Amino acid sequence: MSSEPVLEDGPLTSVQRLADTVLPTRHGTFRMTAYRDEGGEEHVALSVGIADDDPLDAPPPLVRVHSECLTGDALGSFRCDCGEQLQHALHLVARDGRGAVLYVRGHEGRGIGLVQKLRAYALQDTGVDTVDANLRLGHPADARTYDQSAAMLADLGVRSIRLLSSNPAKEHALTALGVRVVGREALVVPARPENEHYLRTKRERMGHDRVEGGEWEVLLAGGTVAGGVLSERYGDLVRAGGPTVLAQLGQSLDGFIASRTGDAVFVTGEEDREHLHRLRALVDAVVVGASTAVADDPRLTVRAVPGDNPARVVLDPRGVLPREAALLTDGAAPTLWVVGPDVEAGATAEHVEVVRWPGAGPMDPREVLALLRARGLRRVLVEGGGRLVSAFVDAGTVDRLYLTTAPLLIGDGVPGLRVDGTDRLADALRPPVRRWLLGQDVVTEFDLGGSGAGRPVLRPVGSLDTEGDA
Ligand SMILES: Nc1nc2c(ncn2[C@@H]2O[C@H](COP(=O)(O)OP(=O)(O)OP(=O)(O)O)[C@@H](O)[C@H]2O)c(=O)[nH]1
Numbered sequence: 001m002s003s004e005p006v007l008e009d010g011p012l013t014s015v016q017r018l019a020d021t022v023l024p025t026r027h028g029t030f031r032m033t034a035y036r037d038e039g040g041e042e043h044v045a046l047s048v049g050i051a052d053d054d055p056l057d058a059p060p061p062l063v064r065v066h067s068e069c070l071t072g073d074a075l076g077s078f079r080c081d082c083g084e085q086l087q088h089a090l091h092l093v094a095r096d097g098r099g100a101v102l103y104v105r106g107h108e109g110r111g112i113g114l115v116q117k118l119r120a121y122a123l124q125d126t127g128v129d130t131v132d133a134n135l136r137l138g139h140p141a142d143a144r145t146y147d148q149s150a151a152m153l154a155d156l157g158v159r160s161i162r163l164l165s166s167n168p169a170k171e172h173a174l175t176a177l178g179v180r181v182v183g184r185e186a187l188v189v190p191a192r193p194e195n196e197h198y199l200r201t202k203r204e205r206m207g208h209d210r211v212e213g214g215e216w217e218v219l220l221a222g223g224t225v226a227g228g229v230l231s232e233r234y235g236d237l238v239r240a241g242g243p244t245v246l247a248q249l250g251q252s253l254d255g256f257i258a259s260r261t262g263d264a265v266f267v268t269g270e271e272d273r274e275h276l277h278r279l280r281a282l283v284d285a286v287v288v289g290a291s292t293a294v295a296d297d298p299r300l301t302v303r304a305v306p307g308d309n310p311a312r313v314v315l316d317p318r319g320v321l322p323r324e325a326a327l328l329t330d331g332a333a334p335t336l337w338v339v340g341p342d343v344e345a346g347a348t349a350e351h352v353e354v355v356r357w358p359g360a361g362p363m364d365p366r367e368v369l370a371l372l373r374a375r376g377l378r379r380v381l382v383e384g385g386g387r388l389v390s391a392f393v394d395a396g397t398v399d400r401l402y403l404t405t406a407p408l409l410i411g412d413g414v415p416g417l418r419v420d421g422t423d424r425l426a427d428a429l430r431p432p433v434r435r436w437l438l439g440q441d442v443v444t445e446f447d448l449g450g451s452g453a454g455r456p457v458l459r460p461v462g463s464l465d466t467e468g469d470a
Pocket residue numbers: 067068069070079080081082085107108109110111112116117120121124130134164165166167170187202208
C-alpha cells in the first residue's frame with residue numbers, strides 16, 4: 001500500500017501507509033492511519049470524515065500538524081502547551097466532523113530529539129530562553145521539516161486545509177510543499193505560570209501569534225480550551241449556533257428566592273455570584289423584572305470576573321422603578337427601560353433609552369425577545385425574579401436554564417421557579433441536565449431545547465406579569 005506523493009511542487013519524502021484502523025477516545029472515535037517515512041520515522045493521522053473516495057472538491061478539512069512532545073503530550077508537562085494543544089485539537093477536529101490531527105514523530109524538541117530538548121530545559125533552568133538554549137547546544141532554533149506531513153495529507157487525498165496553529169512558519173512550510181492552506185486558526189490554550197515565559201518567547205522570538213490571558217479570556221475571545229473547567233461549562237455559549245436565551249435563578253432548596261419580608265441577601269454563595277457574572281459577561285443583554293429592580297436595586301454589571309457589561313433591560317409596564325435606581329443613574333451600561341404607554345418617564349440619563357411597550361397588559365416573552373433582537377441584542381440572560389424567569393420558561397423561549405439551589409430552607413416567602421403544572425408526571429418538564437457544585441450550592445443546568453440538543457418545551461405561549469415579581 002505504498003503511495004506516491006501526488007503534489008506537484010516542493011521536495012517530498014514519500015510515506016508508506018502501513019495500517020488503517022479506528023481509535024475511540026474521549027473526544028470521539030477517529031480513523032487512525034499509520035505511516036512510515038523514508039527516514040524510517042513512524043507517524044499517525046487521526047482523522048474524522050475523511051475517506052479515500054472523497055470527491056476532489058470536498059471542503060478543506062481542519063488539520064493540526066502536531067509535533068511529538070513526550071513531556072507535554074504523554075506526561076502532562078506544563079513547561080510547554082503541547083499536551084493541551086493536542087487534546088484541544090482532537091476536540092475541535094471531532095466537533096468539526098471533518099479533519100485530521102497528524103501526529104509527527106521525530107519532531108520532538110522542535111526536531112532536536114528528546115535528550116537534546118531536556119538538555120535545553122536544563123539550560124533554560126539557568127535563565128536562558130528556549131531559542132538560545134537550542135543555539136548553545138549547536139542546534140537551529142527550529143529543526144523541523146514538514147514533508148512527511150504533506151505526504152500524509154496527499155495520501156489521505158487532502159490538498160487544501162484549514163490549519164490549526166499559532167505558528168505562521170508551519171503554514172509557510174506546508175504551502176511550499178504544495179499544500180493549499182486556505183485558513184489558519186489559532187489553537188489557544190491558557191498561559192500558566194510555568195509556561196508563561198516559554199509562550200512569550202514563542203511570540204517574541206519565533207513569530208507565533210499573540211494570545212493573552214487565561215482560560216476565561218480565551219472564552220471571552222470566542223475560543224475554548226479542551227479539558228478546561230470553564231470551557232466545559234460555558235464553551236457552547238460562545239459558539240455560533242449555541243444557546244442564545246439563558247435564564248438563571250438562585251433559590252433555597254425549598255424553592256424561595258427571598259423571605260416573606262423580601263430579605264434576599266445571600267441565598268446562594270459567592271461562587272454562584274461569580275457564575276452569574278460570567279453569564280452576564282457572555283451575553284448582550286440582561287433582563288430583569290421591575291419588582292426585582294425595585295427590591296434589590298441591582299447594577300447588573302460584570303464585577304466578579306473580567307468582561308464587558310451587557311446592556312440592561314428592565315421590564316416595567318407600570319413605571320414603578322424609582323428615578324434614583326442604579327440602573328437609571330449609574331451609566332455603567334446602556335439601559336433599556338421598557339414601560340407601558342401611560343408611564344411618565346420624565347428626563348432620563350444619557351445611557352437610558354425609554355422603550356414604549358404598546359399596551360399596558362402583560363409583556364409576552366416572545367415579543368420582548370423580538371424587541372431585543374431588533375436592537376441587535378441576540379444573546380440574552382433572563383435574570384430574575386422568579387416570576388419573570390418562570391414566564392420565559394413557560395413560554396418555551398429559554399434555551400438554557402441555570403437553577404442554583406442553596407442548602408437553605410426559607411419555609412415561606414417569595415417563590416422561585418414555578419412552571420405550569422401538569423396532571424401527569426409523564427408530562428412534566430424533564431429535560432437533559434448537567435449539574436455541578438459551587439461551594440455549598442448546586443447548579444442544575446437544564447437544556448430546554450433551544451439549541452436543538454434537547455427536547456422542545458411543548459407549552460402554550462405564556463404571558464408575563466411583572467407585577468409582584470421579586
Ligand atoms: N528545543 C526545545 N523544544 C521544545 C521546547 N518546548 C517545547 N518544545 C518542542 O516544541 C515542539 C512544539 O512546538 P511549539 O513551538 O511549541 O509549537 P508549534 O508546533 O511551532 O506551533 P503551534 O502549531 O501553534 O503549536 C514540540 O516538539 C516540543 O517537544 C523547548 O524548550 N526546547
